[in-house]
Amino acid sequence: METNRESVARTENINFKSDNTKFNIIVDSVPNGLIVVDIRGEILMCNSEMEKMFGYDNGELIGQSLEILVPREVRTNHVGLRSGFFEHPSKRQMGAGRDLRGVRKDGSEIPVEIGLNPLATEQGNFVVASVVDITERKKLDLMLIKAYEEVQQKNLEMEQFVYTVSHDLKAPLVTSSSYISFLREDLQAGRYKDLMDSLERVEKANKKMHELIYDLLQLSRTSRMELRVSSINLSQLINEIKKDLRDQLAERITDLIVPENLPVVQGDPKRIAQVFENLIINGLKYAALNDHNVIEILYKETESEWQVGVKDNGPGIPAQYHKKIFALFQRLDNQKEGTGVGLTIVSRIMGLHGGHAWVESEPGQGATFWVSFPKNPTFPKENHDGIH
Ligand code: ADP
Numbered sequence: 517m518e519t520n521r522e523s524v525a526r527t528e529n530i531n532f533k534s535d536n537t538k539f540n541i542i543v544d545s546v547p548n549g550l551i552v553v554d555i556r557g558e559i560l561m562c563n564s565e566m567e568k569m570f571g572y573d574n575g576e577l578i579g580q581s582l583e584i585l586v587p588r589e590v591r592t593n594h595v596g597l598r599s600g601f602f603e604h605p606s607k608r609q610m611g612a613g614r615d616l617r618g619v620r621k622d623g624s625e626i627p628v629e630i631g632l633n634p635l636a637t638e639q640g641n642f643v644v645a646s647v648v649d650i651t652e653r654k655k656l657d658l659m660l661i662k663a664y665e666e667v668q669q670k671n672l673e674m675e676q677f678v679y680t681v682s683h684d685l686k687a688p689l690v691t692s693s694s695y696i697s698f699l700r701e702d703l704q705a706g707r708y709k710d711l712m713d714s715l716e717r718v719e720k721a722n723k724k725m726h727e728l729i730y731d732l733l734q735l736s737r738t739s740r741m742e743l744r745v746s747s748i749n750l751s752q753l754i755n756e757i758k759k760d761l762r763d764q765l766a767e768r769i770t771d772l773i774v775p776e777n778l779p780v781v782q783g784d785p786k787r788i789a790q791v792f793e794n795l796i797i798n799g800l801k802y803a804a805l806n807d808h809n810v811i812e813i814l815y816k817e818t819e820s821e822w823q824v825g826v827k828d829n830g831p832g833i834p835a836q837y838h839k840k841i842f843a844l845f846q847r848l849d850n851q852k853e854g855t856g857v858g859l860t861i862v863s864r865i866m867g868l869h870g871g872h873a874w875v876e877s878e879p880g881q882g883a884t885f886w887v888s889f890p891k892n893p894t895f896p897k898e899n900h901d902g903i904h
Contacts, residue, residue, distance in 0.1 A: 549647035555602050555640065557582040557595065569649050571621040585618050587625060602641055605634030610645070618647065627654045677844065684845045685728055688721040695721070724855075728845075731857035735844075738864045743784040743895050750778035750824060753785060754813055757793050761800070768800050770809040778815055779822045781889040787865045791873075794858045795826040795885045801852055803830020803882065814884065820891055821871065827884040832877040842873065862887070870894060 543550060549566030553559055559577050567577060570585060577585075586594045610616060610630035618628045627650045635642040695714040702711040754774045758765070765772055781788075799811040814825040833841065833848065840846050842863045845856040859873070862885075866873045870893040877883035 546646075549649075551577075551582075551645050551647065552635070553582045553598075553643045553645065555599075555642075557598055560642070566647060569620075569626070569647065570618060576621075587617050587619055598643075601632060601634075601643060605636070605641060605643075607631075607633050618649075626651055680844050681732065685725065688725040688728070691721040692718050692725075728855050728857075731855045731861075735857055735861055735864065738787070738861050738868075743787065743868060745782055745784055745895055747780050748783050748785050748788055749780050750788075750815075751776050753789055754778070754792050754796075757789060757796060761793075761796060764797075764800055768809060769807065770800055770811055772796065773810065773812040775813060775815070778813065778824065779817070779889070781822055782893050782895075783869045783889065787868070791862050791865050791887060792826065794862050795887075798858060798885070799826055799828035799830065799883075801854070802849060803828035822889045822891065823886050824889070825876075825884040825886045827882060829882040832879045832881050832883050833875060834879050835877075838875050838877070841875070859885075868896060 543563045549569045550563040552561040583591045617625045629648045631646040633644040695717045698714045812827045816823040842859045844860045847856040863873045870890045871888035873887045
């Protein structure tokens with residue numbers, strides 16, 4: 517390999533890289549950076565990998581102070597460390613346990629790992645340092661840490677989920693069991709009227725259990741099924757839902773206002789329909805108390821996303837429950853039928869679409885349930901299958 521490093525031989529007798537071509541080839545073929553420094557911190561030799569790593573031209577580092585490769589804020593300290601090394605020279609890793617950084621010619625910094633080797637010669641003491649650019653390793657480390665944290669978070673969620681499910685599934689079972697023992701007593705005592713009442717309660721508890729299990733299955737399918745992504749015209753999609761809910765809207769004297777210029781978003785039409793259907797049905801179920809109820813679809817645009825809202829003029833939701841109602845089985849109104857899974861599903865589906873769901877509401881002022889669609893979404897498992 518051609519070099520112009522005759523200047524390398526700066527110390528009078530020692531020649532780190534003179535005319536010994538084999539030696540030069542070997543030094544330059546090392547995949548790590550190699551650098552030799554004297555006691556004053558002057559760079560006497562370095563291989564091409566070192567120059568490449570730090571963005572210097574051939575021979576440009578020779579004669580420079582080692583400290584130009586060290587971040588400005590640690591330079592002064594580094595001079596002391598270097599002198600310390602010459603006082604107690606030994607083969608070792610530099611800065612064990614610390615994050616070392618090197619400064620490239622363009623001022624950018626790279627994470628490095630440095631091995632130090634003392635070199636004692638008749639001409640004096642030197643240090644041979646081997647330098648490895650660990651940018652890729654650091655990236656991998658970060659990815660591993662992130663993956664680990666995600667697994668931890670999922671474990672926590674799973675524990676919470678199992679606890680909630682077992683707790684809430686137990687409730688109708690407990691009710692059933694108690695009424696079954698009442699049934700036995702009523703039967704023995706010939707109290708047929710009470711017997712019918714107990715039977716009805718057992719039936720009701722069973723129905724509740726059935727609904728909870730059904731909704732849990734829906735929730736689990738939400739996370740497992742692959743998204744079938746296409747362009748969705750939201751005005752069109754919500755108008756379809758309006759048609760399907762015609763009877764319920766009429767029954768609850770509710771107007772559903774759908775603007776014709778809602779955005780076209782990317783997503784799985786079936787899932788997104790599930791989101792709006794859930795929110796509109798909630799509006800019908802919880803808000804329809806007036807003589808004339810209105811559910812209105814709103815939208816806003818930010819730099820990065822579309823936000824679409826389902827606004828009702830119902831009783832609204834106190835601020836302390838705004839987050840809670842999106843959690844599994846959380847309900848504020850036990851008079852109405854439901855399992856408390858709907859908003860959890862809405863939130864999951866929006867999460868899969870790179871967006872999220874939240875509510876804005878004040879008691880007595882109605883509620884607006886918002887969902888957001890990123891303008892540049894990435895999906896967990898993409899499967900584009902045309903225009904909806
Ligand atoms: P469910 O309707 O089965 O109870 P959800 O998860 O859809 O489950 O809703 C959770 C709770 O949030 C409901 O029980 C209700 O108390 C409250 N909620 C949802 N939508 C509305 C709304 N539009 N107005 C007032 N309260 C609502």
